[in-house]
C-alpha cells in the first residue's frame with residue numbers, strides 16, 4: 498500500500514533554483530529575480546499595513562488589486578484574477594482543465610513546472626520541440642490539439658519572445674485553452690494582452706515577481722474573459738491572496754513610473770551583458786527578458802557553473818538534453834554583471 502496516487506508515486510518533484518540562506522554573500526543570478534528594490538510606494542503600503550487586516554480573512558477576490566490591475570492593463574476588473582504567484586494560476590488552470598485522457602502541450606524546452614502540473618493531474622504532456630532559434634512551432638502545437646497549450650513568452654530558459662501574430666494564429670486554431678505566460682513580458686518590446694480580448698480561450702498570466710521586484714510577496718494575475726475565469730474560480734482556494742499581498746501589490750502596480758525606470762535599467766544592462774558575453778565568445782540567444790541563455794565557447798557549461806559557484810556567483814544550469822551545454826544567467830545590477838564577466842573570463 499502506498500500513500501499516493503500512481504502518477505504522484507511515479508513523477509519527480511519540481512526543483513526550484515537554489516535559494517542561499519539570508520545573509521549569505523553570493524551574487525544571485527539563478528532565478529531571474531530583479532536586482533533592484535521594489536517600489537517605495539509598495540514598501541510604504543507594507544509599513545503602514547493595519548493589523549486589522551491580519552485579524553480578518555482577506556477579500557476572496559482581492560477586489561482592490563483587481564481594480565488597480567484592470568485600470569493599469571486597461572481591461573475590466575472582472576477579467577482579472579489575482580493569485581498567490583502566477584504559479585498558482587498555472588495550478589488552477591491545470592486543476593480545472595486536465596484529467597487522465599486529456600492533454601497538455603508546450604514547446605520545449607520551457608518552464609519545467611508545466612510538465613509537473615500536468616503530471617499531477619495524470620494528464621498526458623505533449624512536448625513539441627522548439628528549433629534552435631526558438632521559433633514558436635505553431636503548426637505542431639495546433640496538431641497536438643491539447644486541452645491546455647502552454648506558451649511562455651518570453652520563454653524560459655531561452656528569453657525569446659513569441660510574436661503576437663503567431664500566438665493569435667495558435668489561439669484561433671485551438672479548441673482548448675491557450676495559456677500565454679507573460680512572466681517576463683515587461684522587459685519585452687511587445688505583449689499579447691490584446692489576444693485576451695479577441696479570443697475566449699486565451700488566458701494571459703502576469704506576475705509581480707520579476708519586473709516589480711516582489712518575488713517574495715507571491716502575487717500574480719490572470720487576464721481572460723469571464724467565461725474562462727468562471728471555471729478557474731471554482732477551483733480557487735477561497736483566500737488565496739493574503740491581505741498584505743493585496744495591499745502591497747496594489748501600491749506596486751499603481752507605481753508605473755517605478756516599473757518603467759526599473760525596466761529601462763534592466764534592459765540596458767541586458768544589452769551590455771549580452772555584448773560582454775558575446776565578446777568572450779559565448780553564443781547569446783536574443784533575449785526579451787531579464788536573463789540570457791548562453792552557450793560557452795567550448796560548451797563546458799557544467800564546469801563553468803561549478804567554477805562560478807565556487808567563486809560566489811550562482812547561475813542556472815539545467816542538466817537535461819539541449820540545455821546541458823548552456824547556462825541561464827539573470828541580468829544583475831552593473832556591479833554584479835561586471836563581476837560575472839570577470840569570473841567567466843578567468844575560468845574560460
Ligand SMILES: *Cc1c(COP(=O)(O)O)cnc(C)c1O
Pocket residue numbers: 581582583584585608649652653678680703704705706712715716717
Ligand atoms: C518566474 C516564472 C513564473 C512564476 O512566477 P510567480 O508569480 O513567482 O509564481 C511563471 N512562469 C515563468 C515562465 C516564470 O519564469
